[in-house]
Amino acid sequence: ADVDGKRIANADAEPGNWMSHGRDYGEQRYSPLKKITDDNVDELGLAWSYKLDIDRGVEATPIVVDGVMYTTGPFSIVYALDARTGKEIWKYDPKSDRSRAGEACCDAINRGVAVWKGKVYVGVLDGRLEAIDAKTGERVWSVDTRYDRERSYSITGAPRVVNGKVVIGNGGAEFGVRGYVTAYDAETGDQAWRFFTVPGDPDKPAEGKGMEIAKKTWHGRAFVEQGGGGTAWDSFAYDPDLNLLYIGVGNGSLWDPIWRSEGKGDNLFLSSIVAVNADTGEYVWHYQTTPGDAWDYTATQHMILADLEIKGEQRKVLMQAPKNGFFYVIDRATGELLSAENIVPINWAKGVDLKTGRPIVDDEAAAYWKGEKKAKLVQPGFWGAHDWHPMSYSPDTGLVYIPAHIMSAWYEHVPDAPARNKFKSMYQLGLKTGMMPEDPEGLGKYADTWSGKLIAWDPVKQQQAWEVPYVTIFNGGTLSTAGNLVFEGSADGRVIAYAADTGKKLWEQPAASGVMAAPITYSVDGEQYVTFMAGWGGAFSTFAGALSLRAGVQPYAQVLTYKLGGTAELQEPAPREDAPTPPPLTADAATVEAGAKLYDGYCSQCHGIHAVSGGVLPDLRMLSPETHKQFLGILHGARIPDGMPSFGEAFDQEQMEQIHQYLIKRAHDRIEHGPDDLPQPTQKTASN
């Protein structure tokens, strides 16, 4: 595992390895390997599988160095496996603080490790960054990256290592945090630099040139208390020649700009790409995709560096398809916007003005944060036209392969800003969102408006080359290879290979769970392998549980590795047990109604809107008689070891009973309505 900057920068010289998150510093996720091609990919079979410990969302990109695979599972557990056989070499559990599991917005997920000079680095869900000995799996150092322990910081992203420094951001912009990126000495864990993405107290000196610029774009003082947001929870890229580190910056906190910044200002560096000096963390340039973000339009999405010929000129570009629906091509030396077009239908903006670089915002979509009382249906909604699922770029076809979403969401202004507290709740967003019908028919109609697509996008022409439809959102990240192939897993539980030039499906097998993570390829002893990390979970299936049931999968977490002629057998989860009979419904309508409000505010982000779980965390309509008895105890923390936080300080006993009664009511609704399967989607949105 003796990886260093030279080796990563020359990744093409050793195509058998996958040494950093996006394979190279430009994060193209393109492999020069071509033993597996469009001619023989139909002979691909399972070589080995490895079962992960916890069946929740799996989002990691594995690293492979010299025959060893380093990857992660739920709750940031790290695995070192023999890349030929899947045999475990060691396992390291950082024992992420389960009492704080509820402070992470989107399941207990992790996007993988970094490897550098004999050490493996992992960001832990509870906010630690740790170095592990690559040979023994023993911890070498550990730092708590949280700048303020009273706030709900978490880490889900993969670290990157640049010039001997481990770079990591954090999550939490749904719960009132101030975003930043920190670089730590890879050897010692000592802090080298920190770059804040949004300003702190306006009465105190700004932290460097970046904050001088940003400060002028914020108004009032509410953002100091509310954190401001701007978490860098996923993407980075690095250009060794320019020595620039690119940071993908997230959404605002609170979401509603009225409660964040008096409804005014661009609120830099929310929803921006920021370039900093990789040695010092000093600001160099920025490009803001969504000024004054009001919709959770993060620009944390995967960034790809490439050299493209644009209008007869060779340009060093950075490409990103952030949540807001546009595909941006930016000059990565200067930050100049070269082009931007939307990849799916959108209604929040009419386009991007190339002169100013600013979106032409639609007045209707913006109305909610101008204080209008009516809810607005905005497209894309909070999981964007593209979320964290990595895209890839093939220099052979010149196309970018984007796992895209078609989805909308309601947004509604609320008359009061919430007081900040540590309980993850919908109220903490400072607006009302996520509204959807409760009745199966209405829900089915709404579900029909959500679907997924693999889009092959031409970044020079800024237009689509081909597409493949999927039944729902949250399909897997992509990998492209010199064998004219694009690999992608799907939300509905398949692993698939397409011809990179035409999009023709060439190979497909079942994956025993939904696949969200991006696959990788590597070779050992001349044999090429393709690995998919399978395992359903993440933001979609926890919050919008009912809609995610369209995927029809369970959260079964495993590493699946394929080779030509592989014959291993796929392990599958046991079928779900039938729901027990609920207790009789005795509560009155007012009690149930009060419980519904509390549930949708505090419980829905994990257990699903209207108590319909997507199957990752327990469906609270199907509690066992034993669990019904322990209900209050569980709310007081009895299941912290499983990641269920205590709500002892959030609710009084009466409120806990109200929630319980609401769940009993929903259990009876479920029996009345029958199974949760929504009506089948129309032809248009059915999977390929």
Ligand SMILES: O=C(O)c1cc(C(=O)O)c2c(n1)C(=O)C(=O)c1cc(C(=O)O)[nH]c1-2
């Ligand atoms: O604002 C944030 O700090 C933050 C963090 C995370 C995260 O850390 O996973 C997500 C998001 N936002 C987010 O907006 C989002 O859509 C999302 C999806 C997922 C996921 O893993 O499925 N995480 C996150």
Ligand SMILES: [Ca+2]
């Ligand atoms: Ca967010």
